[in-house]
Amino acid sequence: MDLSKWPTFSLLKPEFVEKVKMACVYGNMANEAIMVTKDDDVYGVGFNTAGCLGVGDLNSTMEPRKIEPLSQKKVKGIAYGSGPHVLAYTENGELYSWGHNGNCQLGNGSTNQGLTPYLVTTHLHNKKVTRVAAGSHHSLALTEEGEVLAWGQNNYGQVGSGTTTNQPTPRKVIASLSSRRVVDIACGQTSSMAVMDNGEVYGWGYNSNGQLGLGNSVNQHNPCRVAALEGLVITKIVCGYSHTLALSDEGGLWAWGSNSYGQLGTGNKANQAAPVRVAQDIERIVDIAATHYCNLSAAMTQSSKVYMWGQSRGHCVVTPLETPYTSLHEVFAYWGCPAVTFEPFHVTMTTQSSLAQAMALALDDEYGEFQETADVVFLIDEKRIRAHRAILKIRCQYYRNMFQQHWKESNLEEVEVKDYTYPVFRAFLQYVYTDTVNVSPEDAIGLLDLANAYCEEGLKKHCERIIRHGITTENAAMLYAVAIKYEAKELEKFCFRFALNHMTEVAQTEAFMALDEHTVKNFIQRAAKHGAFKY
Structure with a gap:
């Protein structure tokens, strides 16, 4: 940003x-x-x-x-x-x-x-x-x-x-939360929300507009569970001035509270005292944002599309509106009243002729100003990608070794790639040139395989993020096995937690049935330690 x-x-x-x-x-x-x-x-x-x-x-x-x-x-x-x-x-x-x-x-x-x-x-x-x-x-x-x-x-x-x-001084919130582990917190103007490690949501404080999601407008002096979200695993919660948004681990978005400016995204301006599902007609949501300073809401999808709705400098946007932005922060910078940040942001500086832009243009530039600078061509699935040995040697240990004299590929003008698909290898080169990754969750698995083979730890982190955003009950078991295979420990923990939260559905999928015996036994033992089979 x-x-x-x-x-x-x-x-x-x-x-x-x-x-x-x-x-x-x-x-x-x-x-x-x-x-x-x-x-x-x-x-x-x-x-x-x-x-x-x-x-x-x-x-x-x-x-x-x-x-x-x-x-x-x-x-x-x-x-x-x-x-x-x-x-x-x-x-x-x-x-x-x-x-x-x-x-x-x-x-x-x-x-x-x-x-x-x-x-x-x-x-x-x-x-x-x-x-x-x-x-x-x-x-x-x-x-x-x-x-x-x-x-x-x-x-x-x-x-x-x-x-x-x-x-006057910090006090532990005991009622309803004393023996529970909280993983996320948020504040509205005069309300408080918390998410438990099992995905349950609790709210307390001012509730005149239904911002606690309890189905009524009664203020609460102690945390109360949002019963309407039962059966869902909420992973993130944010609060606006007097409304609340919650994101589930499956990418669903729920909203409740004040809606005078369309900040719930329901298509109207009627308040909601209980959670309602919104933004169902757009792809999976991976991040949400709001601040108690204003009545504006924002969300980012799996493919990094940014949407906004609510009070936008005099406009009332009542349904999620796709924007040209690449960051949730831009929504609040351009449309928030006041234009505060919903959370601190990490700074990135951009210039008109930045190194990143030049590198992006140089990759596979067949007809432009960089065409004569390429000195190696990769052949994948009968398609060609033009690249630069020097950049590959600087950025990747694998190719630093390859282009030494003792590798047969070191003097070849055209190198055939047999182990990976074109989208996967193209994404790898994009990462080498620009430090960014843009692939589907399916291709991210192949890219994780490549990153593991090439010992690219930074690329592995990108792949794990994309895979997390693409997890479903249908593929959770498969992704769990992939994470184990490629020693992606954080991804393994994430997939295990997701599968644990959706045990009944995951255990009935073809992906779970396809797991090898050792992995299944390991999963069951871990699940038992987390209380999955207690009566």
């Missing part, structure tokens, strides 16, 4: 921009921002409402100012309320807070403004934080043990303590 999408960054000096690796925009006018540089320094820029830049005073700044307490701490994630207050956690699990604190949302035991980051972890008894979320004036943190901690404004029960009294 390019910093230039946001006006907040437009006055930054190019030499500073080149150093930025992560950034976020927040505030009621989208006029505050935080940036983390490649050398791990943290800077703030903007209006500095309530000291929300964390620089030690209330002065606004058009020049980046270093946030000393966060620099060199390896900040990993950031969340922000509309007060605004800001939360940041590090790779070591430390949690910091600063900014507006009129409702105890900083978790420091007071209501004093926080002009510099405060180490909230001192109240957490050595718990490591792995995720944070912020409502307008309350905060949530998820620990590596799967516990949810909450603090701040609690007038509607959004802290989940069973009362409506503000919570």
